Amino acid sequence: MKKxxxxxxxxxxATSTIAANKVVELCKKNGIDVEICQIRISEIESNLPGTNxxxxxxxxxxxxxxxxVTGMPFISGIGVDKTEKAILDALKE
Amino acid sequence: MIWEELKExxxxxxxxxxxYEDVMKQxxxxxxxxxxxxxxxxxxxVLREKEYPTGIDVEGVGVAIPHTDIxxxxxxxxxxxxxxxxxxxxxMGTDDEFVDVRVVFVLAVVEPNEHIDHLERILAIIQDKDxxxxxQNVLDAKQIIEIIKVxxxxx
Numbered sequence: 279m280k281k282x283x284x285x286x287x288x289x290x291x292a293t294s295t296i297a298a299n300k301v302v303e304l305c306k307k308n309g310i311d312v313e314i315c316q317i318r319i320s321e322i323e324s325n326l327p328g329t330n331x332x333x334x335x336x337x338x339x340x341x342x343x344x345x346x347v348t349g350m351p352f353i354s355g356i357g358v359d360k361t362e363k364a365i366l367d368a369l370k371e
Numbered sequence: 372m373i374w375e376e377l378k379e380x381x382x383x384x385x386x387x388x389x390x391y392e393d394v395m396k397q398x399x400x401x402x403x404x405x406x407x408x409x410x411x412x413x414x415x416x417v418l419r420e421k422e423y424p425t426g427i428d429v430e431g432v433g434v435a436i437p438h439t440d441i442x443x444x445x446x447x448x449x450x451x452x453x454x455x456x457x458x459x460x461x462x463m464g465t466d467d468e469f470v471d472v473r474v475v476f477v478l479a480v481v482e483p484n485e486h487i488d489h490l491e492r493i494l495a496i497i498q499d500k501d502x503x504x505x506x507q508n509v510l511d512a513k514q515i516i517e518i519i520k521v522x523x524x525x526x
Contacts, residue, residue, distance in 0.1 A: 295483040355498030
C-alpha cells in the first residue's frame with residue numbers, strides 16, 4: 279500500500295526540499311511506494327488524513343498522533359543512518 | 372559546481388559582526404546591491420531566522436545557512452562570510468540549542484525543487500568539519516573558492 283509522508287519545514291524553501299528528496303531516495307531503495315506531501319508546518323493539520331509519517335526540519339512541539347521523525351540529520355550529515363532506520367521502522371507499521 | 376558560481380565580491384573574510392542579525396544585514400545588503408535579491412531580502416532573512424533558525428553544529432564546528440522565501444530573490448546566488456569573531460546562532464530544528472558560528476553561507480534560493488543538486492552540493496561542503504576549519508583560517512576570497520573547489524573535486 280502506498281504510504282503518505284508529510285515533509286514539513288518553515289517556509290518549504292531549502293531544507294524540506296532536501297529532506298523530501300532523501301526520503302524519496304530511501305523509500306525507493308527499500309521498495310516502499312510513497313506519496314510525499316511537502317508543506318509548511320502550519321499546513322500539517324489539514325493534510326493529516328491518511329498520513330503514515332511526518333518528517334520535519336523544524337521544531338514541532340505538537341503531537342499529531344502520527345510518528346514524527348526529525349530530518350535534521352539530512353541537513354547536518356550527522357546521524358543519517360539512525361534517521362533512515364527510524365523512517366523505515368515507522369513505515370513498516 | 373558551486374565554486375564556479377562563487378563571486379569574490381560576495382565573499383567576506385574577517386567580517387566584523389556583533390550578532391547574526393548584523394551578519395545578515397551586511398551580507399544581505401551586498402546581495403541586494405549586486406542584484407541577486409530584492410530590497411526586502413535582508414530583513415526577510417532576519418525574520419525567517421528568528422522563526423526557523425539555520426545554525427548547524429558539525430561535530431563541534433558551527434556553520435549557518437540563512438535563506439528566505441523565494442519571493443525576495445531575483446536569481447540564485449551564494450554569499451559566504453567568514454567572521455572575525457563567532458556569533459551565536461540557534462540550531463536548526465530547535466529553539467533552545469545554540470551554536471557559535473564563524474562560517475556563514477547566505478543563500479539566495481530560487482525554485483528549490485529544480486535545484487536539489489545545487490542545494491545538496493552546498494550541504495556536502497558544509498557537512499565537512501575540516502573544510503569549515505580551513506575556511507575559518509583564510510583571509511582571502513580566492514583561497515575560499517580554492518578550498519571549496521578542492522572539496523568539490525572529491526565529491
